[in-house]
Amino acid sequence: xxxxxxxxxxxxxxxxxxxxxxxxxxxxxxxxxxxxxxxxxxxxxxxxxxxxxxxxxxxxxxxxxxxxxxxxxxxxxxxxxxxxxxxxxxxxxxxxxxxxxxxxxxxxxxxxxxxxxxxxxxxxxxxxxxxxxxxxxxxxxxxxxxxxxxxxxxxxxxxxxxxxxxxxxxxxxxxxxxxxxxxxxxxxxxxxxxxxxxxxxxxxxxxxxxxxxxxxxxxxxxxxxxxxxxxxxxxxxxxxxxxxxxxxxxxxxxxxxxxxxxxxxxxxxxxxxxxxxxxxxxxxxxxxxxxxxxxxxxxxxxxxxxxxxxxxxxxxx
Ligand SMILES: C[S@@+](CC[C@H](N)C(=O)[O-])C[C@H]1O[C@@H](n2cnc3c(N)ncnc32)[C@H](O)[C@@H]1O
Ligand SMILES: [Zn+2]
Numbered sequence: 441x442x443x444x445x446x447x448x449x450x451x452x453x454x455x456x457x458x459x460x461x462x463x464x465x466x467x468x469x470x471x472x473x474x475x476x477x478x479x480x481x482x483x484x485x486x487x488x489x490x491x492x493x494x495x496x497x498x499x500x501x502x503x504x505x506x507x508x509x510x511x512x513x514x515x516x517x518x519x520x521x522x523x524x525x526x527x528x529x530x531x532x533x534x535x536x537x538x539x540x541x542x543x544x545x546x547x548x549x550x551x552x553x554x555x556x557x558x559x560x561x562x563x564x565x566x567x568x569x570x571x572x573x574x575x576x577x578x579x580x581x582x583x584x585x586x587x588x589x590x591x592x593x594x595x596x597x598x599x600x601x602x603x604x605x606x607x608x609x610x611x612x613x614x615x616x617x618x619x620x621x622x623x624x625x626x627x628x629x630x631x632x633x634x635x636x637x638x639x640x641x642x643x644x645x646x647x648x649x650x651x652x653x654x655x656x657x658x659x660x661x662x663x664x665x666x667x668x669x670x671x672x673x674x675x676x677x678x679x680x681x682x683x684x685x686x687x688x689x690x691x692x693x694x695x696x697x698x699x700x701x702x703x704x705x706x707x708x709x710x711x712x713x714x715x716x717x718x719x720x721x722x723x724x725x726x727x728x729x730x731x732x733x734x735x736x737x738x739x740x741x742x743x744x745x746x747x748x749x750x751x752x753x754x755x756x757x
Contacts, residue, residue: 446505450550452479453748461752464488468540473524476549478506485513495519498573525665538678547688562630570659581655590614601654609636670699677755684752724753
């Protein structure tokens, strides 16, 4: 088998913008909460002498490749197989109290999306797995489709995929299950959605794209952990520390935007409440009034960059 080289698998998105905002200085410590193939991490480590990175990823395959790429930085780089929702525990294990910057480049990497076996994409026929952490005991995508109610499947596809025809798709999934042939593979699901949705001539994307995104988000619990992670991250930042988050769909971006707004002091409580209960307090200054998006050059070269949005903040206290 040819040797897999991390550099060739995944192009880091909004790299120059990330570096400018993280602004690594000599000897500073950063957390790369979504290490992936180590593209951003390599640039951060190379940008300044003695800079250190604590990498986190829940995908052991990615970690192994990132390690090969980053071993040249020796003890300046440490990695933990964990979920970023455990950022505080990871830092305790690394015996580090506070850090100068945190990066989260959310979602899946090209290693995962282009895998022919892990079930993230309908371009390859594979079991419907979609767990980023292949060792987790969480239900995989096929498991969810076998056990959840029709209502719950429709809700997931509607909420996380923003798919108008979610109920029709959920009905077909459950019909197949009742007939003794539950949907088990990417190809079966893509065909079922295609039949349920009937592609319009103007559609730019495959009709199953939204359903696949929705299932992946549900399997990995992606949205539920985001606000807590950002709050924990801000807590472990030093005064003057920077936090950069890159998202790839509007649901994630909305959570990041609102969490940063709350942390910058904006109150989201309903009007006329006697006192604020939403947890707003001025911890950070938002560095990106509008999200930063990729320029034409980057989107031409890297289609993943088209939906990327970057937001950043600075810790005040
Ligand atoms: C878009 S990729 C990061 C790519 C990386 N910045 C690079 O330049 O190579 C996202 C990575 O984050 C990991 N990931 C996503 N959610 C995670 C979570 N909650 N905890 C830990 N890792 C996560 C995925 O396994 C994936 O490897
Ligand atoms: Zn409030």
